[in-house]
Amino acid sequence: MPVKQKEPLIMHPRPSSIVAALYTLRDLDTDVVILHGPPGCSFKHARLLEEDGMRVVTTSLDETGFVFGGHDALVEVLEKVIKRFNPKRIGIVGTCASMIIGEELHEAVMDVQPDVPVIEVEVHAGYRDNTKGVIIALESALACGIISEVEFERQKSLLKEATMVEKRHGAASKEYLEPSRGDLKYKVAERLIELIKQGKKGINILNAKKETAFMFADINLAVAQVAQNLGNGPNIINMANLDVNLGLPKNRRNAHEVKDDLEKAGMEIHHIIGGLDEYPIAGNTASQIIGEKYADYDFAVITGVPHALPMDNLKNMELFSITNGPRQVVPLKEMGHKHVVVEIDLHPKTLGVNHIVESEFGATLREMVKDA
Amino acid sequence: MPKTIAIYGKGGIGKSSTASNVAAACADEGYRVTIIGCDPKSDSSITLLRGRRIPTIMDLMREGEDIKEDDIVFTGYKGVKCVEIGGPEPGIGCAGRGIIVAIALLRKISTAIEDTDLVIYDVPGDIVCGGFVAPVKKGLVKEAYVLTSGEYMPLYAANNICKGLSRLEMTLNGVICNSRGADNEEKIVSEFAKEIGSQLLAFIPKDVLVQTCEREGYSVIEKAPDSAIAGVYRKLAKAIMADKDAKIAVPLDDKRLRELTRI
Numbered sequence: 089m090p091v092k093q094k095e096p097l098i099m100h101p102r103p104s105s106i107v108a109a110l111y112t113l114r115d116l117d118t119d120v121v122i123l124h125g126p127p128g129c130s131f132k133h134a135r136l137l138e139e140d141g142m143r144v145v146t147t148s149l150d151e152t153g154f155v156f157g158g159h160d161a162l163v164e165v166l167e168k169v170i171k172r173f174n175p176k177r178i179g180i181v182g183t184c185a186s187m188i189i190g191e192e193l194h195e196a197v198m199d200v201q202p203d204v205p206v207i208e209v210e211v212h213a214g215y216r217d218n219t220k221g222v223i224i225a226l227e228s229a230l231a232c233g234i235i236s237e238v239e240f241e242r243q244k245s246l247l248k249e250a251t252m253v254e255k256r257h258g259a260a261s262k263e264y265l266e267p268s269r270g271d272l273k274y275k276v277a278e279r280l281i282e283l284i285k286q287g288k289k290g291i292n293i294l295n296a297k298k299e300t301a302f303m304f305a306d307i308n309l310a311v312a313q314v315a316q317n318l319g320n321g322p323n324i325i326n327m328a329n330l331d332v333n334l335g336l337p338k339n340r341r342n343a344h345e346v347k348d349d350l351e352k353a354g355m356e357i358h359h360i361i362g363g364l365d366e367y368p369i370a371g372n373t374a375s376q377i378i379g380e381k382y383a384d385y386d387f388a389v390i391t392g393v394p395h396a397l398p399m400d401n402l403k404n405m406e407l408f409s410i411t412n413g414p415r416q417v418v419p420l421k422e423m424g425h426k427h428v429v430v431e432i433d434l435h436p437k438t439l440g441v442n443h444i445v446e447s448e449f450g451a452t453l454r455e456m457v458k459d460a
Numbered sequence: 461m462p463k464t465i466a467i468y469g470k471g472g473i474g475k476s477s478t479a480s481n482v483a484a485a486c487a488d489e490g491y492r493v494t495i496i497g498c499d500p501k502s503d504s505s506i507t508l509l510r511g512r513r514i515p516t517i518m519d520l521m522r523e524g525e526d527i528k529e530d531d532i533v534f535t536g537y538k539g540v541k542c543v544e545i546g547g548p549e550p551g552i553g554c555a556g557r558g559i560i561v562a563i564a565l566l567r568k569i570s571t572a573i574e575d576t577d578l579v580i581y582d583v584p585g586d587i588v589c590g591g592f593v594a595p596v597k598k599g600l601v602k603e604a605y606v607l608t609s610g611e612y613m614p615l616y617a618a619n620n621i622c623k624g625l626s627r628l629e630m631t632l633n634g635v636i637c638n639s640r641g642a643d644n645e646e647k648i649v650s651e652f653a654k655e656i657g658s659q660l661l662a663f664i665p666k667d668v669l670v671q672t673c674e675r676e677g678y679s680v681i682e683k684a685p686d687s688a689i690a691g692v693y694r695k696l697a698k699a700i701m702a703d704k705d706a707k708i709a710v711p712l713d714d715k716r717l718r719e720l721t722r723i
């Protein structure tokens with residue numbers, strides 16, 4: 089009997105729910121996470137997360153573990169983790185391998201009885217939307233009393249929106265998306281500088297997902313600085329999703345750090361459009377403000393998650409968007425974004441930092457104005 | 461809190477027919493009963509539904525439909541709620557994972573395993589992988605029973621099951637003898653029960669009625685309520701519903717098992 093697909097197939101590789109759970113545990117200030125599964129599972133991200141100070145270890149299930157179960161290995165690693173790292177908060181994350189064979193993460197926790205909270209995340213990588221990994225992690229954090237019911241509900245509705253954003257114009261919008269490097273940075277910078285020189289009015293929006301703001305904000309800062317240097321600073325309106333009172337602990341801290349850097353560099357943020365985890369909905373707030381106050385502006389620079397901004401009030405502007413997803417170029421062009429720039433490998437550079445990091449596009453803008 | 465039980469035993473020894481007859485007998489007593497078929501064969505509830513085969517949770521998942529309670533919980537003899545988990549076709553995919561997923565779904569969309577007096581999980585003879593003990597590991601099964609005849613192989617299987625249960629720190633609530641007509645059968649199984657630290661709850665004689673009723677799609681409780689064997693199932697049902705001591709079973713060594721079957 090054929091197995092029917094509930095939703096159309098998507099062929100290009102997409103973010104994993106296991107990895108999403110790992111990042112969520114980091115945002116919850118977890119010290120050590122045990123990946124219960126094969127040694128190579130989620131290796132790249134496990135390694136990157138160490139830059140942010142979270143340890144990731146693995147139970148290293150092998151063929152024998154798949155066949156005979158991994159309970160003893162998990163108990164052993166949990167005991168070792170407690171001894172070696174003396175963590176205040178531990179996470180245990182499932183993988184496809186351990187979940188298929190029916191491993192019970194909770195059994196190992198019952199055996200070891202650690203005196204610090206353990207967030208158990210029964211997740212595998214087989215979910216269509218990687219946000220499922222975040223939800224499962226948060227459910228478990230809620231059960232441990234680490235987050236409140238209110239925060240949980242808030243996160244859940246944000247994640248639903250995030251999934252919708254990806255379905256509409258993001259990574260889940262098509263059966264296959266061709267990756268692209270986007271438009272040439274100096275060409276795009278040239279056009280942007282030309283508009284600023286002409287005294288055109290522009291909106292400069294940061295709508296970044298969590299820590300990626302550390303680099304995306306550099307681009308918004310460069311735009312503001314370039315306009316200032318060209319004597320047209322007041323023509324630019326700055327908006328950013330940098331509310332310091334919203335989100336999980338790490339997100340709040342990061343919003344603070346980025347905002348501080350921007351203000352110290354002399355950039356005025358005219359409108360705060362949401363928190364760092366509100367990238368799926370902050371665009372709506374931005375759109376509304378634009379409709380009310382800046383509908384006649386000439387251009388907009390949007391960094392981070394540009395595809396989350398509704399097009400209604402941007403239609404008549406020349407759009408410059410900066411993304412870190414090579415697969416986001418095609419959907420953005422189709423939405424009507426004239427210039428799309430990719431900051432390749434942005435995310436890794438925003439881990440383990442607490443200040444703004446220089447971006448290629450920002451550097452290009454600054455350099456070109458210096459030359460002029 | 462409902463009583464939640466599973467009957468274990470060697471493949472083909474009579475777990476499903478015992479489960480459905482006990483379900484029917486308890487329903488006669490006025491209990492609300494739910495039976496969950498955890499066997500990919502999905503043959504647990506057929507005799508409670510007059511021979512009707514209901515769609516399994518796995519069938520519907522395969523169809524990719526959004527599954528609602530009405531699609532998977534069916535009402536059989538005297539209100540017994542019947543659910544079949546089903547599974548992939550033999551030799552394909554992973555039936556164990558299917559059970560894990562189906563149990564999670566059932567808990568989410570239905571109250572059939574909470575809002576009731578007795579839940580019987582009918583499991584296949586061979587607990588081949590982790591998925592098949594998901595109901596136990598998830599804490600859904602609180603009482604375990606072992607069904608065996610007095611022959612060596614079924615007893616060997618029963619003894620192994622006791623090992624498995626004690627590894628899971630599950631207590632054993634009783635041993636049931638389903639006779640295959642061996643000599644001294646009641647005595648052998650009763651002795652076995654005693655030695656592992658449990659008790660014999662019932663001796664079910666071999667009776668062709670079980671099979672003839674089954675062929676028509678009925679339990680003996682429904683089709684032959686006045687038969688002697690129906691009386692045996694009623695007695696067993698009472699013993700299961702009664703509160704009793706349960707200890708972690710102490711399995712026997714193989715030598716003792718062989719001796720026992722020679723009585």
Ligand SMILES: Nc1ncnc2c1ncn2[C@@H]1O[C@H](COP(=O)(O)OP(=O)(O)OP(=O)(O)O)[C@@H](O)[C@H]1O
Pocket residue numbers: 469470471472473474475476477478499583584585586638639664665666667668669670671674
């Ligand atoms: N006491 C009995 N007298 C006569 N026949 C019986 C008796 N108990 C069970 N049977 C018959 O034995 C056969 C196997 O029984 P059943 O399917 O219940 O076994 P099972 O243990 O559930 O098997 P499996 O391990 O394959 O699930 C059936 O045809 C059933 O009618």
Ligand code: SF4
Pocket residue numbers: 104106125126128129130183184185186213
């Ligand atoms: S298949 Fe699943 S368990 Fe295996 S490496 Fe990939 S994500 Fe990890």
Ligand SMILES: [Mg+2]
Pocket residue numbers: 475476477499503582583584585
């Ligand atoms: Mg059976």
